[in-house]
Amino acid sequence: MTLVGHASWAEKTLIDCGRFYPPDCKTPEARLRYYASIFPLVEVDSSYYAIPSQTNTHNWAARTPEGFVFNVKAFRFFTGHQTDVQVLPRGVKELLPGRKRLLYRDTADEVKDALWEAFHQSLEPLRLNGKLGLIHFQFPPSVVPSPRVVAHLESIRQKLPRDTISVEFRHSSWWDGTRRTVETLAMLRALNAVHTVVDGPRGFDNSVPPVWEVTNPNYTLVRLHGRNTETYNAAVSSPAERFSYEYSDAELKGIIAETVRLAYKARHAHMIFNNCDEDKGVRNGMTALKMLVQYGDGRMPDLKDPFHPNGVLASVSVEELSAASSQLPPPAKGEPETREAEVEVARIGRVRITFQLREMRHHKSSHMHWSAVFAQPI
Numbered sequence: 001m002t003l004v005g006h007a008s009w010a011e012k013t014l015i016d017c018g019r020f021y022p023p024d025c026k027t028p029e030a031r032l033r034y035y036a037s038i039f040p041l042v043e044v045d046s047s048y049y050a051i052p053s054q055t056n057t058h059n060w061a062a063r064t065p066e067g068f069v070f071n072v073k074a075f076r077f078f079t080g081h082q083t084d085v086q087v088l089p090r091g092v093k094e095l096l097p098g099r100k101r102l103l104y105r106d107t108a109d110e111v112k113d114a115l116w117e118a119f120h121q122s123l124e125p126l127r128l129n130g131k132l133g134l135i136h137f138q139f140p141p142s143v144v145p146s147p148r149v150v151a152h153l154e155s156i157r158q159k160l161p162r163d164t165i166s167v168e169f170r171h172s173s174w175w176d177g178t179r180r181t182v183e184t185l186a187m188l189r190a191l192n193a194v195h196t197v198v199d200g201p202r203g204f205d206n207s208v209p210p211v212w213e214v215t216n217p218n219y220t221l222v223r224l225h226g227r228n229t230e231t232y233n234a235a236v237s238s239p240a241e242r243f244s245y246e247y248s249d250a251e252l253k254g255i256i257a258e259t260v261r262l263a264y265k266a267r268h269a270h271m272i273f274n275n276c277d278e279d280k281g282v283r284n285g286m287t288a289l290k291m292l293v294q295y296g297d298g299r300m301p302d303l304k305d306p307f308h309p310n311g312v313l314a315s316v317s318v319e320e321l322s323a324a325s326s327q328l329p330p331p332a333k334g335e336p337e338t339r340e341a342e343v344e345v346a347r348i349g350r351v352r353i354t355f356q357l358r359e360m361r362h363h364k365s366s367h368m369h370w371s372a373v374f375a376q377p378i
Helices: 012-017 028-038 054-062 109-122 124-128 147-159 177-190 249-263 280-295 318-325
Strands: 002-007 041-044 069-073 132-138 164-168 194-199 219-224 268-273 338-345 349-362 365-377
Touching: 002 069, 002 249, 002 280, 028 365, 041 268, 054 109, 054 124, 069 268, 109 124, 132 194, 132 219, 132 268, 147 164, 164 219, 177 194, 194 249, 219 249, 249 268, 249 280, 268 280, 318 338, 318 349, 318 365
Parallel strands: 002 041, 002 268, 041 069, 069 132, 132 164, 164 194, 194 219, 219 268
Antiparallel strands: 338 349, 349 365
């Protein structure tokens, strides 16, 4: 079964556009809870910029339903990107008096070990709750095939022995011709690392072709960056602008067909939309969810599958959820904890949606709201 998600639930343009989150979703908690009622998977992007605190990862686990999955981007220091010392944990900064920036290859082992330990510990709440999916290592275009890079990947595997890592290369030389492609895939298989199938702009040294292969028996990963060749290498103000692209249904249908083919070769398939400008990625993600139901393997999702704790809820659009929730009485204390409503869902038919009464807190105030938690075809 394929899980679909977006690259971050807290991307600024997604929030600012006002078309995905309801008006009353104004806090990080409310947004994550709402996001998790739509999608079963998310990619954490903020961990690339700074190692998250255990408080944050504990909250993420607590605010999402059982079976929800977090793929976490590796901290940029580990993938060879230049890193500002100011974003490091306090204890590590104390080891670096006078330093402003770090590169992995020029850093003392003591500092590397401290950062690996901090990163490992930060993810423990997700591990303990069974919600940690892949740790995603996205390397910069400057990383090209070499024994040094292979040795670094081997050391990453040793640093995270309990976790599953996914690897995304961003220089075309990794996939330059049949021989190099076979060597790259063989190297990833030897590491038991998940190969990342990339759909993105083509024709640049820092872009790669989609190589539809599996290197880990447990996971496949497809990441979609959009196909905007005009902005990909342009001087833009944000990643959202760089990846501003909305896939057509015809484009998605072809990608879904290949994704389903790969999904039969591994236990779990993940599909991440990184075309993260405004709500383009979440719209494409919701379309992909519906296509997987209709065109995937020809079956409805297994409602007993622990990786689909919300039934077919992910295939219900925001508009359809609103139509269902409008049938319920105003949420208030004293109401039954759960209520049900029926709604017609495109490509599925009549669906019964279960709502749970929840309290949403905003600093010193709070209010009750109906949160969709399960959907089942009738």
